[in-house]
């Protein structure tokens with residue numbers, strides 16, 4: 535399965551070059567993963583069928599949520615590309631419309647029920663029986679397409695996001711600094727002007743203001759994710775690390791001057 539690069543949407547012409555290059559380099563049949571919410575590339579049925587003309591691009595996982603385009607592809611263009619539904623809450627619709635497969639999150643949660651729906655709807659053509667099974671499956675599929683966020687201060691909220699980026703692991707390991715370096719309520723180290731705010735402990739001890747990355751202990755600097763208020767990205771962590779070295783040199787120079 536092949537998904538276009540994220541972040542900067544490719545033009546249709548560039549997308550065709552990208553898919554042709556990959557298809558030319560391997561001998562396996564390829565499923566084009568159509569997920570406009572993540573890639574920013576929203577295609578018409580005509581364009582998707584055109585992708586199917588590239589040698590090696592044989593299948594489509596359609597996670598556009600666009601039932602009209604999916605139907606058009608299944609009904610009119612299956613000679614160009616074989617479309618599988620990839621949008622959970624459209625599974626019944628996709629199978630009933632003739633999709634030969636569904637790529638389906640709920641099938642990983644309740645596989646027996648998913649197989650039962652496939653057998654009842656696709657194989658037996660029992661529409662009434664399939665609707666009964668779908669009622670439960672729809673609830674699970676719908677649940678998987680929403681997110682419940684829990685704000686630790688104000689309570690829970692359910693949202694239906696277009697895309698979801700989960701950032702895990704943002705937990706500073708600063709227990710060792712408790713009482714020695716000032717931290718915010720999540721444990722990130724306070725630096726620079728933040729140290730001059732009220733209710734910070736330990737207090738900044740000197741008359742001169744703290745340097746940009748300096749912690750509440752003069753001459754100790756913090757850089758990267760562990761620093762309160764930093765941008766949690768690789769490039770900024772590296773940049774702060776480089777800046778911290780410069781600040782250490784400046785601090786050592788000031789000590790040398792003081793002793794001279």
Ligand SMILES: Cc1cc2nc3c(=O)[nH]c(=O)nc-3n(C[C@H](O)[C@H](O)[C@H](O)COP(=O)(O)OP(=O)(O)OC[C@H]3O[C@@H](n4cnc5c(N)ncnc54)[C@H](O)[C@@H]3O)c2cc1C
Pocket residue numbers: 700701702703704707710757758759760765766767768769771
């Ligand atoms: C899931 C995820 C996805 C991300 N995706 C991106 C992305 O796509 N692009 C991007 O720019 N950024 C991304 N980030 C953020 C990026 O990884 C961080 O901003 C960056 O790694 C921060 O670098 P750092 O050096 O400050 O901290 P870290 O990389 O966390 O390094 C800190 C190191 O210190 C070690 N350590 C901790 N406590 C101690 C101790 N007491 N003694 C010794 N060692 C210790 C840790 O084990 C760790 O190795 C992502 C982060 C996560 C969690």
